[in-house]
Amino acid sequence: MKKFLLAIFIALPFMFMSCSSDDDAVDPDGGGDDFEGETKSFQLYSVADPSISGTATFMENEDNSTTVELELDGTPDGGMHPAHIHYNTAAEGGDIAVSFEPVDGSTGMSTTTFSTLDDGTSITYEEAINFDGYINVHVSADDLGTLVAQGDIGENEFTGESKNYMLEERAIEGISGNVMFEERVNGEALATIMLDGTPDDGEHPAHIHMGAVVEAPGDIAFTFTPVNGATGMSKTNVAELNDGTAFLYNDVLSYDGYVNVHLSADELGTLVAQNDIGGNELTGETKSYELDERKELLKELVER
16 A cells, blocks of 8 residues: 555656646647737827728737737728827827838728837837827828828827817807817816807917906916817817916816907907806806895985
8 A cells, every 4th residue: 555655656746747748838830828918999080081080909919019900991992091100199299209001091901010119219018008199190191291080199098088168259240169178198188179150261369368257358378279260170288388387187177267269369359259267167057136226215315
């Protein structure tokens, strides 16, 4: 019996070694277990053509490089659309950081793997999905100025939180709209002014002023990108006031200020739209009080 147990005890290491060898066996195709990395998708919105939009999916590779798959819907067959990651936000604009393989219009697809920026700087997957940048997809290599899709990525991605303020008509009949602030992952905001009724050839300066409308004029605290009259739109990244003070999305919501949109740079005194924002926004609740006549009392006071 002892000899039998001893034989089993001696054989155990060989049994475990055999099991271990089976667990680590290489797949017949020589690829081993597939690496399952992280993925992150960003939205690409239509620009010149409202029918074209899609996604940019960032995929982590085992060597910490990144594969980006662009997938667009609505691209015309036969076209090739250059695409890049640019520095900064789409509202600010910036130089090219990473060049992608062009999007094939017939499939709407592009796949690019990279581990460095175009200038040779190393970039990991984690750095790529948190990059201070945005993606542009252009109509063609000969027409880079026309964008078919665009989207902020990384720290500039939107959280889904937003705040809208109406901009009421002032000196010019028929011009009104709103300004919307959208929160970014890094706490900054995109401010989009949208006006109806602006003349096609106009350009309208816009600012946040200190104080409330009833206290106007207040000093300029923040300057927006001028509103384009042809589109009625303006997009501005919001990160700090004109004096350099931090001014993030949450600061906007409580700010003691109002927005002015002016007729032109030469006629800042003529307002086309205006309203309070932040802490000065009206709640919509009202209360009225009756002021009773007191003729007899007034007569008595006059006679005295």
